[in-house]
Amino acid sequence: MRARVEAAPKFLNLLQIRFPIGAIASIGHRISGVLLVLSLPLLALALDRSLRSEAEFAALRDLVSAPWRAMLLALLVWAATHHLLAGIRHLLMDVGLGSGLSRARTSAWAVIVAAAIVALIAAARWLS
Template structure:
């Protein structure tokens, strides 16, 4: 007897799926980790150049003065902050602290909002 026909695959439109806040915090943790990994060679190069001489330090500061480059720095501040806060959140939940649903939702919101606020404060400092 032949197998019954399979249903056609369904198209998942990720833009229409409503993710829970914990999933958004977790996805942000992964995205921020990738951004940090990609930025490491550039950050090491900037550190090396800034320590070479006063003139190189001043040149790096001038180079970073562009609004687009400052925006890039703000994104990196968000990535570092979000990755740190979400990592601490995940570790605490792994040992049973804050793993109840209401607590997990609150810590996810806190992580997202705190990382955004710190990035906005960095933006205000650099752009002023």
């Protein structure tokens, strides 16, 4: 009778995996979508409050002028920008445009960099 040998459990360390740039853009697309869905109620309330009166708009503007709140808004700007650009990228790849490896990598980099630049511009605008 043979002895049963059990392999030691292997734990997946996500920090050691080197994802391709297309996977990073795709994961960012999913994360940005979740952030946008979770922020919708808050954004709807903010829009409602800002449209009530000029004083309400000024109060809301003062509320979001704190640096950490401005960074949260910049995160939402990143999420919206990244989700839009990555969605367009995925749609174009679905119809066969830019689905070659080099073009797919280039478009993934373009999405990531463009979303980061737009978010940094928004943060700089709110923090100034």
